[in-house]
Amino acid sequence: MSAACDHTHAHASGLTGEGLVSEIAAARVTCLARGERLTAPRERVLELLLEASGPSKAYDLMAAFGPGENSAKPPTVYRALDFLTRQGFAHRIESLNAYVACRREGGHSAAFLICDCCGVTREFDPGEGEAVASEARRDGFALSGVTLEAHGLCADCQGAPAA
Ligand SMILES: [Zn+2]
Ligand SMILES: [Zn+2]
Ligand SMILES: [Zn+2]
Structure with a gap:
């Protein structure tokens, strides 16, 4: 990074x-x-x-x-x-x-917390995955995936003392 x-x-x-x-x-x-x-x-x-x-x-x-x-x-x-x-x-x-x-098990919606400083990325289950899926169903939309990407600073980088 x-x-x-x-x-x-x-x-x-x-x-x-x-x-x-x-x-x-x-x-x-x-x-x-x-x-x-x-x-x-x-x-x-x-x-x-x-x-x-x-x-x-x-x-x-x-x-x-x-x-x-x-x-x-x-x-x-x-x-x-x-x-x-x-x-x-x-x-x-x-x-x-x-x-x-x-x-994690394949074929899921994914959300990521991405640290813009060290690049550490943590994957979690996006709560809105199901909301998007049901919206897609209503529209007859064939959904291939949902990915949410959140940027910021991880706890370690915020608290790290300068070297
Ligand atoms: Zn995944
Ligand atoms: Zn850092
Ligand atoms: Zn970091």
Whole structure:
């Protein structure tokens, strides 16, 4: 993130070690149950999203994907992101043009609290999701998703002492 602040962001961290391994394993099981395949590039992009402390831009994912032979071509990363968002493993944050891993059950409306300082993003269930859905039903509107994005400063960044 382009942190304009002068405090450290120790509170901003993604998944590592066991947590990361079990999350990837769970995604593999979910894919299998749906008759989908978590191919190597899809798995690698999901891993990068889970490791990130905040939303990742596509070009960051391309850069982090892997060295040399394994480095990703843009279409590979975009196709993987498309798969992951369709399957509910990730969400696109429109206001940041970035992606964030989702660890909840797929196919839901999502709301995000986004810290503009450290980039930490917390997903929660938007209360208005059902209101929007019923409005859509009344209009005969085929809803593909509802995403609410709220920007501000997380508690850690507000209270952090200057380094
Ligand atoms: Zn979600
Ligand atoms: Zn900060
Ligand atoms: Zn923050």
